[in-house]
Amino acid sequence: MTARKAGGATTARPRRKARTETRRTPSRPLNRSLSAAKASKQDEFYTQLSDIEKELRHYTAHFKGKTVLCNCDDPKVSNFFHYFSHNFEKLKLKKLITTCYKNCDADLFSKHTDERGIFLEYNGDKSGNRVPDPEEIGIHQLKGDGDFRSEECIKLLKQADIVVTNPPFSLFREYVEQLVKYKKKFLIIANHNAITYKEIFQLIKENKIWLGYTHPVAFIVPDHYEMRAVRSWRDENGTNWRSLGNACWFTNLDIAKRHDDLVLYREYSRREYPKYDNYNAIEVARVADIPIDFDGVMGVPVTFLEKYNPDQFEIVDANDIRRRKSVAIKAHGLIKDKDSAIKGKPTYVRIPIRKKRV
Numbered sequence: 278m279t280a281r282k283a284g285g286a287t288t289a290r291p292r293r294k295a296r297t298e299t300r301r302t303p304s305r306p307l308n309r310s311l312s313a314a315k316a317s318k319q320d321e322f323y324t325q326l327s328d329i330e331k332e333l334r335h336y337t338a339h340f341k342g343k344t345v346l347c348n349c350d351d352p353k354v355s356n357f358f359h360y361f362s363h364n365f366e367k368l369k370l371k372k373l374i375t376t377c378y379k380n381c382d383a384d385l386f387s388k389h390t391d392e393r394g395i396f397l398e399y400n401g402d403k404s405g406n407r408v409p410d411p412e413e414i415g416i417h418q419l420k421g422d423g424d425f426r427s428e429e430c431i432k433l434l435k436q437a438d439i440v441v442t443n444p445p446f447s448l449f450r451e452y453v454e455q456l457v458k459y460k461k462k463f464l465i466i467a468n469h470n471a472i473t474y475k476e477i478f479q480l481i482k483e484n485k486i487w488l489g490y491t492h493p494v495a496f497i498v499p500d501h502y503e504m505r506a507v508r509s510w511r512d513e514n515g516t517n518w519r520s521l522g523n524a525c526w527f528t529n530l531d532i533a534k535r536h537d538d539l540v541l542y543r544e545y546s547r548r549e550y551p552k553y554d555n556y557n558a559i560e561v562a563r564v565a566d567i568p569i570d571f572d573g574v575m576g577v578p579v580t581f582l583e584k585y586n587p588d589q590f591e592i593v594d595a596n597d598i599r600r601r602k603s604v605a606i607k608a609h610g611l612i613k614d615k616d617s618a619i620k621g622k623p624t625y626v627r628i629p630i631r632k633k634r635v
Contacts, residue, residue, distance in 0.1 A: 322496035326356040340368040346437035347375040362409035373399040379422040394423020469523035475609035482592045489526030541569035557598045576627030593629040
């Protein structure tokens with residue numbers, strides 16, 4: 278193996294250069310989520326180095342003396358491996374570990390020619406050139422295929438202080454569940470819609486997970502992915518790109534923006550802020566319109582989480598504010614679907630909140 282320099286957000290590229298991070302959906306039938314991932318066959322999105330750099334610059338202080346694990350990456354082509362190995366001394370890391378799901382091809386799109394995975398360990402520059410040379414990187418063969426849920430990969434997870442990667446979107450619930458189980462700090466990419474998953478929203482409500490700063494702009498996807506009418510394109514080099522439009526970072530690392538108050542200026546009126554038919558809460562259609570003088574429960578768009586300060590607001594369980602017992606209890610605790618209606622007309626998904634300071 279040779280050390281490769283991964284590229285950033287650019288359209289020009291030699292096709293086989295190590296530019297992006299690889300995410301692979303495991304192929305053995307561990308559970309229903311994995312079966313769904315296999316059925317979709319569109320769970321591979323490769324993160325640009327520029328998107329990693331834009332987000333990670335806000336977390337520098339968290340990495341001093343820490344072991345970082347990237348456990349959904351092919352280290353031969355991973356931009357996550359590139360970022361942490363080339364910034365190892367700057368971040369004052371202790372160790373970098375990356376695991377790879379059954380892949381021995383030095384290529385962005387692996388053919389899975391080896392049924393076993395590998396993992397790499399990097400302990401920093403030894404030659405003094407501040408570059409991760411091949412002889413400084415420990416390459417180890419795994420006994421299994423490198424599935425992040427396997428016993429040997431969990432053993433590596435236990436060594437880590439912080440996990441940073443782009444896990445398979447279809448396995449996001451299970452991936453986060455594992456991180457929480459082993460009490461790991463993390464910074465990971467997911468679809469913004471994951472906010473409404475009952476498991477994820479419960480963690481958000483309990484202040485165990487929150488949103489990061491930025492939104493990855495575009496990902497490289499395999500050639501066989503269908504080219505959609507919008508948010509997908511092929512550049513002049515034949516590379517397929519896709520913009521999800523709503524990708525974001527989830528983390529449990531404390532960040533400055535969580536302590537910034539949202540500035541409020543609107544005043545409450547019954548006419549402008551109607552109540553839901555089924556919940557004792559008012560509808561606030563825009564985050565900017567949260568009233569400064571209302572101390573009850575408000576239903577706000579999910580984009581509120583971009584500005585959420587847990588010292589200023591609390592997230593309320595919608596099941597606790599039902600106007601009638603006949604309103605069904607929802608596992609997710611959100612205001613959504615037909616029960617979000619105002620005078621019979623449903624709204625978009627809403628997060629019920631209440632101000633802590635009136």
